[in-house]
Structure formats: structure tokens, C-alpha cells
Amino acid sequence: QVQLVESGGGLVQAGGSLRLSCVASGRSFSSYAMGWFRQAPGKEREFVAAISWSDGSTSSAAPVKGRFTISRDNAKNTMYLQMNSLKPEDTGVYSCAAVRTVRVPTRESAYDLWGQGTQVTVSS
Numbered sequence: 001q002v003q004l005v006e007s008g009g010g011l012v013q014a015g016g017s018l019r020l021s022c023v024a025s026g027r028s029f030s031s032y033a034m035g036w037f038r039q040a041p042g043k044e045r046e047f048v049a050a051i052s053w054s055d056g057s058t059s060s061a062a063p064v065k066g067r068f069t070i071s072r073d074n075a076k077n078t079m080y081l082q083m084n085s086l087k088p089e090d091t092g093v094y095s096c097a098a099v100r101t102v103r104v105p106t107r108e109s110a111y112d113l114w115g116q117g118t119q120v121t122v123s124s
Helices: none
Strands: 003-007 010-013 018-025 033-039 046-051 058-060 068-073 078-083 092-099 118-123
Touching (some): 003 092, 018 118, 033 068, 033 078, 046 078
Parallel strands (some): 010 118
Antiparallel strands (some): 003 018, 018 078, 046 058, 068 078, 092 118
16 A cells, blocks of 8 residues: 655745645555645645546645646656645645545545645745
């Protein structure tokens, strides 16, 4: 079963960009849908974006549409989240997740594999 490790978090100014990576180890994440979630202090974890393994279909949450782009590179067993036009409200711990399905789940409960998270802080 795959293990997921996020990287690429950091401190950026509002309006800036950041690219997160999620590397799957142990085996290829082919056949797994992959998603990004985030959690701000004192708030519940929320869906950000997800991508299928079958046809590359994607889904994203309304607050990030037009600003964030999810992608994956199976040759590198890596998923990415390109974040542009960052806002202070994007601040939080970003976690990647995976589940073996042809769907593109948006619910946290649908995923059964999780990374440890990477901190993203956007200053005003």
C-alpha cells in the first residue's frame, strides 16, 4: 500500500505562488484517485482539489477555482498542487490523500491513505 509524503509548503506573500508535491512511496499510485485537503487553525479540514487515475478528471473547491491547479505524474509517483494568487485565507496545513477508485471524491471520509501534511502560510 502506498505511503504519501507532502512537501513544498512555506511562507509566501499574498498574491504569490507556491507548488506543493505529494510523493507516493512503496508502490505506484496508479489506479488511485488523489486529493488535497487543508486545515486552518481551529477549523475543520476541507477539500481543496482532487484528480482521477483513469482519465485525469479533476474537481476543485469553489474558493480555489481559477487559482489552484492539481496534476499528477505517475512516472514520478507524484501529485502536485500549483497554487497561484494566494490569499491569507489559504493558510493552513495541506495534506494529500489517496483512495483506489475511478471516481474523484471530494469528501474526506472517502479517502483512506493520508500524508502528514505541509504548512502553507500566506502573509498579507
